[in-house]
Amino acid sequence: MKRDGRWEGVYSFEDSPFIMEILTELRDERTGPIAFRKGLVKLGRYMAYELTKTMEIEKVPIKTPLEETEGTLIKDRRNVIIITVLRAAIPLMEGLIKVLDHSRVGIVSASRGKAPKFEIEMKYVKVPQVKPDDTVIIADPMIATGSTLIKVLEEVKKYGDAKRYVIVGVLAAPEGISRIKEAHPDVEIFVAAIDRELNEKGYILPGLGDAGDRAFGAPIRI
Numbered sequence: 001m002k003r004d005g006r007w008e009g010v011y012s013f014e015d016s017p018f019i020m021e022i023l024t025e026l027r028d029e030r031t032g033p034i035a036f037r038k039g040l041v042k043l044g045r046y047m048a049y050e051l052t053k054t055m056e057i058e059k060v061p062i063k064t065p066l067e068e069t070e071g072t073l074i075k076d077r078r079n080v081i082i083i084t085v086l087r088a089a090i091p092l093m094e095g096l097i098k099v100l101d102h103s104r105v106g107i108v109s110a111s112r113g114k115a116p117k118f119e120i121e122m123k124y125v126k127v128p129q130v131k132p133d134d135t136v137i138i139a140d141p142m143i144a145t146g147s148t149l150i151k152v153l154e155e156v157k158k159y160g161d162a163k164r165y166v167i168v169g170v171l172a173a174p175e176g177i178s179r180i181k182e183a184h185p186d187v188e189i190f191v192a193a194i195d196r197e198l199n200e201k202g203y204i205l206p207g208l209g210d211a212g213d214r215a216f217g218a219p220i221r222i
């Protein structure tokens with residue numbers, strides 16, 4: 001895990017060869033939906049594991065069959081809410097919850113409109129009560145303009161004050177991170193990698209394309 005000096009509380013995993021190998025498969029245009037979804041699940045699992053290193057732990061007395069000793073408990077792991085941003089975060093959440101298995105889960109829908117406005121439509125919001133000890137993890141693979149996550153954070157913050165707000169994603173564009181940090185300076189961001197820029201349609205470059213479409217196929221409008 002590597003802190004990015006351009007912002008406070010922003011980390012990438014560009015120093016992790018294994019995470020970079022999974023990302024390489026996700027970026028590759030030849031990777032089909034089955035392998036793409038599997039890659040997202042794997043990333044979620046390993047990123048959650050890395051995230052536990054930033055969590056508060058507690059030393060606890062335990063008894064082995066032979067004697068008393070001291071054990072470790074990750075306190076914060078017991079107080080996690082994962083917010084899944086439809087669609088593309090579904091496989092990422094599946095991976096995160098394998099490690100963060102006590103998590104409560106919120107589901108929100110967010111659909112980004114076309115350039116240049118990129119208006120976000122949020123029709124479905126189901127979020128549990130947020131308590132002061134909670135770490136709220138917002139899972140969304142792509143941080144492009146940042147508009148989706150700014151809106152999701154605004155909404156989620158109505159459900160109570162958390163100990164931490166953490167975004168877990170795959171790729172981010174620098175402009176998206178800057179916009180989120182400006183609107184929500186308290187949020188921490190963990191992404192596999194931070195890419196170069198956005199194109200005129202709001203896609204991350206070099207990126208991996210449309211994460212939702214690659215995972216689930218392109219929807220049609222009727």
Ligand SMILES: O=P(O)(O)OC[C@H]1O[C@H](OP(=O)(O)OP(=O)(O)O)[C@H](O)[C@@H]1O
Pocket residue numbers: 085086087088089110111112113118140141142143144145146147148149176202210211212213
């Ligand atoms: O940072 P932004 O510019 O807001 O863009 C990022 C959003 O775009 C994608 O979702 P999309 O709207 O394509 O929905 P989908 O997951 O259903 O494809 C992605 O999963 C993010 O939620």
Ligand SMILES: O=c1cc[nH]c(=O)[nH]1
Pocket residue numbers: 088142144202203204205207208209210211212
């Ligand atoms: O590059 C991008 C930008 C937004 N959403 C995606 O799925 N990909």
Ligand SMILES: [Mg+2]
Pocket residue numbers: 210211212213
């Ligand atoms: Mg999409």
